[in-house]
Amino acid sequence: MINTFIRYFIRFILVYLFQVLVLNNMQYSGLINPYFYIWFILVLPFETPGWLVLVSAFLLGLGIDLFPQGISGAAPSMGMHAGATVLLAFMRPMVWRWISPGDGYDPKTLPDTHFYGWIWFMSYVMMLTLIHHLALFLLEDFSFHRLHILLLRVLLSAIFTWGIIMLWEIIKPGKQRKYG
Amino acid sequence: MRNLLRFIIRFNFQILFMLLEIIVLILLTRVNPIPRSKVFSMIEETNSFIADQYHRLSDFMGLVTKNRELILENSRLRDRLTVLQSDWADQKMMKETDTVQYRYLPAGVVNQSVNKPYNYLTLNRGAKDGIQPDMAVIGPDGIVGMVRNVSPHYCTVLSLLNPEFRTSARLTGTGFFGTIQWDHLNYREVLLLEIPAHAPVQIGDTVTTSGYSTIFPPGEMIGVVSEFHTISGGVFYQIRVKLSQDFKKIKWVYIIKNRFKAEQNELEQQLSND
Numbered sequence: 340m341i342n343t344f345i346r347y348f349i350r351f352i353l354v355y356l357f358q359v360l361v362l363n364n365m366q367y368s369g370l371i372n373p374y375f376y377i378w379f380i381l382v383l384p385f386e387t388p389g390w391l392v393l394v395s396a397f398l399l400g401l402g403i404d405l406f407p408q409g410i411s412g413a414a415p416s417m418g419m420h421a422g423a424t425v426l427l428a429f430m431r432p433m434v435w436r437w438i439s440p441g442d443g444y445d446p447k448t449l450p451d452t453h454f455y456g457w458i459w460f461m462s463y464v465m466m467l468t469l470i471h472h473l474a475l476f477l478l479e480d481f482s483f484h485r486l487h488i489l490l491l492r493v494l495l496s497a498i499f500t501w502g503i504i505m506l507w508e509i510i511k512p513g514k515q516r517k518y519g
Numbered sequence: 520m521r522n523l524l525r526f527i528i529r530f531n532f533q534i535l536f537m538l539l540e541i542i543v544l545i546l547l548t549r550v551n552p553i554p555r556s557k558v559f560s561m562i563e564e565t566n567s568f569i570a571d572q573y574h575r576l577s578d579f580m581g582l583v584t585k586n587r588e589l590i591l592e593n594s595r596l597r598d599r600l601t602v603l604q605s606d607w608a609d610q611k612m613m614k615e616t617d618t619v620q621y622r623y624l625p626a627g628v629v630n631q632s633v634n635k636p637y638n639y640l641t642l643n644r645g646a647k648d649g650i651q652p653d654m655a656v657i658g659p660d661g662i663v664g665m666v667r668n669v670s671p672h673y674c675t676v677l678s679l680l681n682p683e684f685r686t687s688a689r690l691t692g693t694g695f696f697g698t699i700q701w702d703h704l705n706y707r708e709v710l711l712l713e714i715p716a717h718a719p720v721q722i723g724d725t726v727t728t729s730g731y732s733t734i735f736p737p738g739e740m741i742g743v744v745s746e747f748h749t750i751s752g753g754v755f756y757q758i759r760v761k762l763s764q765d766f767k768k769i770k771w772v773y774i775i776k777n778r779f780k781a782e783q784n785e786l787e788q789q790l791s792n793d
Contacts, residue, residue: 389532397539404546418546425543429536478547 347383354379355399359406362503371492373499374420376403377471378507380428381464385435386446392428400424423475427467434466452508464504468497621736623773624648626656629673633706633766638678640664644774645672653734655775661740661764662686662728663772674774680706680766688741688760689729693718696729699741699760706766708745711758716749718756726760733780740764 358376380396400421435444440455448454450463472493480489527534603625630641644650646669654666656676664678665686677684680701688711689696697713711726724744730737745761 390535393532393535393539397542418543422540422543422547425536425539429532478543481547 355402371495373503375503378504396424396428397421419478422478423471426474427471468500472497620779622776626774628769638680640676642674645670647671650674655735656772658764658769658772687729687731688726691725709760711760714756720747733783
């Protein structure tokens with residue numbers, strides 16, 4: 340139990356650093372910015388208590404919000420990552436219900452390809468990525484003014500985030516049979 | 520009390536979610552001053568966005584009618600224009616019969632250059648219409664140049680886009696005046712020189728003729744300030760002026776005669792003779 344906690348805590352730190360130090364500094368285009376850090380919340384075990392998922396989502400998002408955005412970064416809206424990630428954590432059980440496989444979920448498993456297959460994982464990640472990115476860019480802009488640009492940003496960034504998560508799912512070391 | 524406690528435990532996930540999102544909203548509205556004002560203007564903005572789209576749609580739906588109206592109006596105006604042109608020519612408006620200082624004679628552009636280092640225009644008015652060298656020429660949107668040579672039916676015009684052309688210009692609103700000159704670079708821009716560095720210049724300020732020459736009447740539009748920096752050790756500004764007149768679109772111009780020019784020159788001549 341303590342072991343699991345420490346493992347996830349280290350993973351939390353690593354995901355955070357990868358996001359703020361690597362992904363946030365890559366300049367693809369003004370329209371695209373992948374947010375891989377949500378992977379941490381997406382693959383938390385099924386039986387993680389809801390309050391813990393919400394709190395870790397809040398802390399992770401707030402951490403991204405607090406990190407300086409580099410020289411080019413326009414002033415970020417403080418709290419936008421926290422808000423979007425908390426929403427993601429809240430929606431997670433709902434999305435599970437929407438795309439529940441025939442025989443339901445086993446509490447002792449992880450939401451990943453090993454237990455529920457690629458089709459399930461791909462749609463699971465895509466839905467939550469879209470929800471997260473839509474909330475994120477809405478909180479950033481606080482307006483529906485240039486809605487088509489906003490939707491384009493959501494779509495392009497979501498595709499990139501989704502792609503990186505899939506890539507990681509393919510290359511990640513050591514298949515974990517079960518957690519803990 | 521017990522029920523409340525049970526409620527909180529039962530819905531702890533939802534309650535915690537709402538609490539965290541409320542914290543986020545407080546952060547979003549308190550920490551950054553910009554989103555706070557955005558929150559309050561959001562409804563208003565959404566409303567005006569919808570209204571804007573609606574107007575664009577209704578404008579679009581009315582295009583056919585609008586077009587027909589404009590064609591009719593255009594033909595009406597063209598009719599009047601030809602009548603007026605013949606009137607001007609017939610009446611020999613340049614005759615000095617009253618006390619008006621500046622007379623405007625419409626003229627058509629029959630030839631012109633824009634892209635050469637020294638640019639000229641040719642107009643379909645000449646000595647028979649009372650045109651003389653050094654008369655001012657302005658277009659619909661701003662000054663164009665001044666008459667150089669005259670033949671019976673035509674005249675050539677030294678374009679504003681010619682380094683030989685210089686005129687006195689004023690920064691509207693400040694009262695400071697300097698010299699307008701072209702620097703070969705761009706047919707949409709000229710330089711305004713000799714504005715002292717203590718003048719309050721801003722991008723977008725309008726530049727008009729000053730009237731300190733016997734050629735151009737005061738207040739004729741030249742353009743707007745597009746860029747400026749100091750030169751000559753910070754004593755003067757070098758100001759780039761974006762011309763309001765697009766020289767590639769000129770079809771019609773006005774030739775301006777200053778009827779008191781000879782009188783003013785004669786009077787000023789006496790000073791140097793003294």
